Amino acid sequence: MRPESEVFREFLIHKGMRSTPEREEILAEVFAHHDHFDVEELIMRLRRRGLRISRASVYRTLALLVESGMVGEVYIEDGHMHYEHIYGHEHHCHLRCLGCRKLIEFRNGSLKEMEKRIGQENDFEIIGHKLEIYGYCAACRGEES
Amino acid sequence: MRPESEVFREFLIHKGMRSTPEREEILAEVFAHHDHFDVEELIMRLRRRGLRISRASVYRTLALLVESGMVGEVYIEDGHMHYEHIYGHEHHCHLRCLGCRKLIEFRNGSLKEMEKRIGQENDFEIIGHKLEIYGYCAACRGEES
DNA sequence: TTGTAAATGAGACTCTATATCATTATTTTA
DNA sequence: TAAAATAATGATATAGAGTCTCATTTACAA
Secondary structure, three states, X not given: OOOHHHHHHHHHHHOOOOOOHXXXXXXXXXXXXXXXXXXXXXXXXXXXXXXXXXXXXXXXXXXXXXXHOOEEEEEOOOOOEEEEEOOOOOOEEEEEEOOOOOEEXXXXXXXXXXXXXXXXXXXXXXXXXXXXXXXXXXXXXXXXX | OOOHHXXXXXXXXXXOOOOOHHHHHHHHHHOOOOOOEOHHHHHHHHHHOOOOOOHXXXXXXXXXXXXXXXXXXXXXXXXXXXXXXXXXXXXXXXXXXXXXXXXXXXXXXXXXXXXXXXXXXXXXXXXXXXXXXXXXXXXXXXXXX
């Protein structure tokens, strides 16, 4: 698998954009941890490494990473966007509890074929998918009755 | 199929909450049209019908409708949340273009079994799901090269 | 009917995200 | 390699979605 930095750099060049130290640092930090994160957390982590990259650049670079398909958006329901890296990591889906809003991750390898078919039917080049199943977790079902 | 109003009223009672004219009007308006909508649009539509329901109540009621599973959230990528009614309507999924951000709807009936299996494996009572496939639409693929 | 618990409405407030623009950095070209 | 052209960054202003507060009103139970 090609390194993230290389893939991202190619994406940028392909768009007629430049590779900058800020973009590379943000990319590195995004792929350095394995949890969902939001912009504020990402900025804090960069600060801890001694980097003072502006909020605006972080937002801008994240938008590019999403566009490239290397990073995914996850709407966690606490009012703002969260992100997760995708490139080079096993795909997972989300179970969301409508009662407590909790988000549970689970592996799910069985969407590949369906994805392919849908892409063909809709003339769409598929990069990835986001499956969120919602319902009620065991704890919330207990409380209800 | 039982009418929306009845299902929602039961949901409210089950939660120890009250049925109010405001909640019923909002419910009716949500199910009166078939497109994605946001809070601002919903308030305008209520106004056109001569109803002056406050923004706060609209937000509060929508949250309840989402919790009940009758309405789904769709993050349209223009910076704020959009909604769609679900109860009693055929399920559809979304294709999102990473280039132009366009959202394309498509029917997809083939997730039922997978859903069932996932629910059992995770001790989760499944109400519905949200599948978003992202990639590049034909127009954006053309522009790129 | 009356009491009480819950819901509404108005508007202040918070905070995420975007826009602006002067400055700085990168790339191109001559 | 220097200068010109172009793009990116950073600081900060701004926009706007969504939440909170609390006084008033309403729904429901007894």
